[in-house]
Amino acid sequence: MPTFTPIKQVKASDEVYNQLKEAILTEQYKAGDKLPSERELIEMFQVSRTVVREAIKVLEANSFVEIKQGSTGGAFVRHITFxxxxxxxxxxxxxxxxxxxxxxxxxxxxxxxxxxxxxxxxxxxxxxxxxxxxxxxxxxxxxxxxxxxxxxxxxxxxxxxxxxxxxxxxxxxxxxxxxxxxxxxxxxxxxxxxxxxxxxxxxxxxxxxxxxxxxxxxxxxxxxxxxxxxxxxxxxxxxxxxx
Amino acid sequence: MPTFTPIKQVKASDEVYNQLKEAILTEQYKAGDKLPSERELIEMFQVSRTVVREAIKVLEANSFVEIKQGSTGGAFVRHITFxxxxxxxxxxxxxxxxxxxxxxxxxxxxxxxxxxxxxxxxxxxxxxxxxxxxxxxxxxxxxxxxxxxxxxxxxxxxxxxxxxxxxxxxxxxxxxxxxxxxxxxxxxxxxxxxxxxxxxxxxxxxxxxxxxxxxxxxxxxxxxxxxxxxxxxxxxxxxxxxx
DNA sequence: ATATGTCAAATGTATAACATTTAAAAAAGG
DNA sequence: CCTTTTTTAAATGTTATACATTTGACATAT
CATH class of the missing domain: 1.20.120.530 (GntR ligand-binding domain-like)
Structure with a gap:
């Protein structure tokens, strides 16, 4: 009997989160850098705004970024601390x-x-x-x-x-x-x-x-x-x- | 001169998160319990679904709940571990x-x-x-x-x-x-x-x-x-x- | 110069519609 | 009666759109 590996349907927001997190950990985005705006991320990942927002919200919950509002706002990469x-x-x-x-x-x-x-x-x-x-x-x-x-x-x-x-x-x-x-x-x-x-x-x-x-x-x-x-x-x- | 305290506009999703977290920490929701469904939370907090979802997503990111899909799905409180x-x-x-x-x-x-x-x-x-x-x-x-x-x-x-x-x-x-x-x-x-x-x-x-x-x-x-x-x-x- | 007003860009919130997943209930077949 | 299949319902997941709010930069008036 052939061996199959189970399919894991990863949620889109988790996938976006993982890719962004990886980019931060490998310093493709360094501390102080601004992640692309929601609008840009929508284009890049080809997903809805909801998905992008949830991913960024989790990044914030895990202290990877700080979200600021306003015209100069966005998700800014933080120094990783304890x-x-x-x-x-x-x-x-x-x-x-x-x-x-x-x-x-x-x-x-x-x-x-x-x-x-x-x-x-x-x-x-x-x-x-x-x-x-x-x-x-x-x-x-x-x-x-x-x-x-x-x-x-x-x-x-x-x-x-x-x-x-x-x-x-x-x-x-x-x-x-x-x-x-x-x-x-x-x-x-x-x-x-x-x-x-x-x-x-x-x-x-x-x-x-x-x-x-x-x-x-x-x-x-x-x-x-x-x-x-x-x-x-x-x-x-x-x-x-x-x- | 009177002393004023700065206004901190907390985001709605953070407020929902904090209240739910508090309820879990004080064991008003115990491990294994299901949090109210998104629809019910919308009623209880009088906010939009977006807000409720972001709050729950952060709860999940912080290992407080596990989200399951499907008819018997929902946000289930986890045992708090290391x-x-x-x-x-x-x-x-x-x-x-x-x-x-x-x-x-x-x-x-x-x-x-x-x-x-x-x-x-x-x-x-x-x-x-x-x-x-x-x-x-x-x-x-x-x-x-x-x-x-x-x-x-x-x-x-x-x-x-x-x-x-x-x-x-x-x-x-x-x-x-x-x-x-x-x-x-x-x-x-x-x-x-x-x-x-x-x-x-x-x-x-x-x-x-x-x-x-x-x-x-x-x-x-x-x-x-x-x-x-x-x-x-x-x-x-x-x-x-x-x- | 300094205060004030305007504007634009970004995130925050609301709403509605549809997609997908999942288990339980109902129906079909033997 | 038991097993399999189909249907259904309830929940989360995703998309789309519109509007609200925040915030800094720029323009303007005094």
Missing amino acids: ERLSNACFDLFMSGKMSLPEIAQARILIEPAAAKLAVRNCTDADLDKIKQIVESEHTLSGENDDMVYNRSHLHYLIAELTGNRFLEAIIKSLAILVREVTKDLQPSFHPDKVHPAGMHDELLRAFLDRNDEAVFKAMHDHLHEFRDRLIAAEENFRTHYSK | ERLSNACFDLFMSGKMSLPEIAQARILIEPAAAKLAVRNCTDADLDKIKQIVESEHTLSGENDDMVYNRSHLHYLIAELTGNRFLEAIIKSLAILVREVTKDLQPSFHPDKVHPAGMHDELLRAFLDRNDEAVFKAMHDHLHEFRDRLIAAEENFRTHYSK
Whole structure:
């Protein structure tokens, strides 16, 4: 009996999407470039406007392009970043498929080793930056969200210093997730209670010494303490604002 | 002077998307449920079919629903998985924003510690499963892709045994990425050369001993060796099939 | 010069018609 | 009665057209 392969009727909009995505990935359209207008794409693909629009809409959903309206508008190719990955993490968390303790544990597992990598790569200029960031944590005070953002700067920088873009993406996604959740928890806990100034001091010392084992331990201890505070804050939030 | 806030004209399709997404995340629509048909959604949101379709299309792009055609068709809510995260990783790799060495390094950093977690959680039944998987790696032989899939089973199981769904998602995404790339590299390298049978034997012994430090080391050594083989295969691929 | 108005090009929305897919129901045949 | 075939209905997929809205560039008036 001859062997046949099943027919897969791909939808037109998916086909358009795939071709455009391929063109972007192979940099036939580079970041900043404008994709052809809907009208032109209709001509090129010989399909209806609906099909073209749905394809572009999915490109936008997947962070490949940004759609702008107006006379100079169109679908502009974006720099591919970890944003999509971060959004996926966020929705997984929001759907209850990941808990805060799990996120915190993952950080404990990943970031100390990452920081160890970072301290090996960092230049004197990088050390200066780290120092500035930690110092700014002490001077900055206020009720607003600025503090919450401020507290994640150091983790961002360390993520970049690993020189590993995958680790960078993961660590930043985790930091963003924790940051957003912390903002939600604010009503019951001032951010300073979850992450008081000075929590990074030991880490800074270890970096300035360029002592990778000490950096590992400092990050480990920091994240352990932070996890406990975060879980306590969440507990407090649940009891006060039960829904 | 009074303070005004800028007006953000949200597009109708985005608004529909957000409301539907929210309903899915809060489990007003559970996995397996069918969203209202396009016609009903038009009534409910009082918008055109175009708007409804674009919203649903984006839901599908983000893995929230699966669209089926036909008389019993519609948009069916999916179980939220790490698939979106995995796809994001894949595209980042495809766009050159992550290299194979970086992926391999990330695995070296993450999986040994994860395996250490796993060995603490695993039951006798789990140990049996691990044993079976490793043994099947020796018996299975063939040119096809089955072997490539077979080689990642163990990493999958260990990911699940961590009991941490974030780590599980990350580790599986990495495994998938490496697996797909390995398949591409096949023309030049038989999969058995990249990941020969027996590479997991030491890891199995450590698990059977329930020796977490040994597990850590075995995973570490395994991934180091695998990384070197993978990089060599990629090198070979580039020189033979330069494009 | 500066503000204002006009215009054109692009995306956003609405509507209607038809095509295709799919499973279930009805009909036909043995 | 069971099996096969045909019909049907309900859903999504596609096309086409018209109009609305947004936005920057250009022209114009003051």
